[in-house]
Amino acid sequence: MNTDTLILRFSDPEDIDTITEHQKIIHENGCVYWGWWKKDFETFPDNLNGAGEKEIWIIERDKNLFYKAKCLSIVIAKDKTQTPNVNLTPSYYNQKRQAAWFQLASLLEANESEYRNTCGGIPVTDATLFVVGKFPELIERPEWVDVDKGTSILHISDIHFGQFHNYPCKNNLSADCQPSLLEVVENKLHNKNIAIVVASGDFVSLCGKENFEEAQVFLDLLLNRLDIDKKRLLIVPGNHDRSLDDKSDGDPFEFYREFRESLLGIPKTQNIAYLKCFRLSTQWRITFSCLNSAKPINEKFKSDYKEYGKIDIVQCKELLEMLNYFLEVTVSADLQQEEYLAKKILNFCVIHHHMKRPVHLPKLDPDKKKDISLILNSRSFEDNLLKYGIRFLLHGHQHVSYPSVIANRDGQKLKFIDTLGVGSVGAKSEQGYDEFPWNSFSIYTPTDECLEIQVYDYKRNGERKTETYTVPYRPVS
Numbered sequence: 001m002n003t004d005t006l007i008l009r010f011s012d013p014e015d016i017d018t019i020t021e022h023q024k025i026i027h028e029n030g031c032v033y034w035g036w037w038k039k040d041f042e043t044f045p046d047n048l049n050g051a052g053e054k055e056i057w058i059i060e061r062d063k064n065l066f067y068k069a070k071c072l073s074i075v076i077a078k079d080k081t082q083t084p085n086v087n088l089t090p091s092y093y094n095q096k097r098q099a100a101w102f103q104l105a106s107l108l109e110a111n112e113s114e115y116r117n118t119c120g121g122i123p124v125t126d127a128t129l130f131v132v133g134k135f136p137e138l139i140e141r142p143e144w145v146d147v148d149k150g151t152s153i154l155h156i157s158d159i160h161f162g163q164f165h166n167y168p169c170k171n172n173l174s175a176d177c178q179p180s181l182l183e184v185v186e187n188k189l190h191n192k193n194i195a196i197v198v199a200s201g202d203f204v205s206l207c208g209k210e211n212f213e214e215a216q217v218f219l220d221l222l223l224n225r226l227d228i229d230k231k232r233l234l235i236v237p238g239n240h241d242r243s244l245d246d247k248s249d250g251d252p253f254e255f256y257r258e259f260r261e262s263l264l265g266i267p268k269t270q271n272i273a274y275l276k277c278f279r280l281s282t283q284w285r286i287t288f289s290c291l292n293s294a295k296p297i298n299e300k301f302k303s304d305y306k307e308y309g310k311i312d313i314v315q316c317k318e319l320l321e322m323l324n325y326f327l328e329v330t331v332s333a334d335l336q337q338e339e340y341l342a343k344k345i346l347n348f349c350v351i352h353h354h355m356k357r358p359v360h361l362p363k364l365d366p367d368k369k370k371d372i373s374l375i376l377n378s379r380s381f382e383d384n385l386l387k388y389g390i391r392f393l394l395h396g397h398q399h400v401s402y403p404s405v406i407a408n409r410d411g412q413k414l415k416f417i418d419t420l421g422v423g424s425v426g427a428k429s430e431q432g433y434d435e436f437p438w439n440s441f442s443i444y445t446p447t448d449e450c451l452e453i454q455v456y457d458y459k460r461n462g463e464r465k466t467e468t469y470t471v472p473y474r475p476v477s
Contacts, residue, residue: 005132006056021090033089035098039251041268045131066115075101124318142275150195153444157396158424161214162205166428200396201238201352212259238352239294284446285345293351309353309375320388336389349390386415399424401455
């Protein structure tokens with residue numbers, strides 16, 4: 001492999017065919033300028049320089065598209081700079097400043113085999129520019145975190161600090177800030193023996209630093225009251241945690257990455273997808289495959305699907321393969337779930353969006369324009385979860401607590417996943433459904449034969465109710 005070869009990732013903006021727009025200019029003028037839509041956390045590769053011709057590859061990972069380009073020169077800016085020639089740059093972004101401009105003399109479609117012969121694998125991280133032979137790993141091999149006290153998992157979601165938040169902070173952001181939400185939740189968690197906290201996104205109402213600071217104060221205080229260290233807090237972003245400016249040419253998760261770094265000490269350059277694995281004192285081993293379902297939908301219908309979810313299937317598969325490798329379970333086994341259960345291992349996946357429409361939600365009122373924004377590529381996501389032995393899928397998003405089942409029969413073998421949707425822990429009721437005006441959170445406790453689930457519903461006026469049920473690990477005949 002040529003380690004001087006570069007790879008650029010791209011995706012189509014709304015109503016734009018990126019490749020066609022660039023190929024037209026090459027056909028008419030002999031070359032085109034391609035801008036690097038660098039994310040804020042990315043750094044320049046050592047060999048990114050403007051001297052001499054280079055072969056570069058331009059790929060669309062989600063659609064498995066590969067293009068080989070002849071690059072004549074590269075214009076690099078320490079900050080961002082305008083294109084060297086607006087007439088040789090597609091009009092939809094020839095006024096934008098970019099971190100680098102690649103002068104391309106050709107841009108030809110290729111097949112995956114040709115790409116792999118030149119570049120090896122497909123890079124799976126969140127970055128947009130790579131050097132062949134120097135791909136960063138999606139995740140590091142996880143390590144077991146031993147939990148010496150606590151047996152249950154607290155699941156919260158959709159806190160929505162900011163204008164949609166139902167429990168405003170009493171004292172803004174001072175060190176002794178105690179949001180009334182903290183008091184409400186803490187009161188219900190007394191003696192609940194919490195070992196792990198999962199927060200499945202929508203920490204803020206509208207993506208901004210101030211609201212993320214409020215979310216950090218709340219989570220810091222919650223962990224302190226539960227006497228839980230930050231190694232046992234798991235977070236994923238929701239659609240409200242990304243930039244709402246679809247025209248942004250930076251990283252839509254810039255503020256979320258800053259929040260995560262400040263809260264958990266995770267560098268902004270680290271990927272949003274990750275694995276965490278815990279050993280409880282009850283001998284259960286619990287794993288969490290945490291994925292970002294809130295990536296912007298880069299399709300021609302994007303403007304109508306802003307709240308929908310989408311999973312990066314390449315990243316998902318890489319993560320789950322690492323899980324199987326770490327747990328020493330064979331991917332070709334007929335039922336990984338059985339093998340895992342025999343070893344007292346429970347595999348959870350955490351995302352923000354849900355897979356199916358809650359069956360008990362009211363019919364949509366067109367005047368209210370409420371939408372049931374699912375994961376658009378849920379089928380391929382389901383297939384991977386079932387293939388790699390995930391037993392429970394945790395999510396938030398719809399502000400309604402409800403369970404559902406994903407099942408698939410492979411010959412005589414039944415594979416299934418229980419999805420556990422949690423309601424909003426802190427949003428105003430008008431942000432959900434009038435028929436479900438409760439805030440809520442859930443607690444999951446693994447026992448020998450089933451997962452015990454407690455759902456706590458409450459209102460600001462003091463009303464409360466609790467529902468308890470169990471989900472067996474194996475199908476009931």
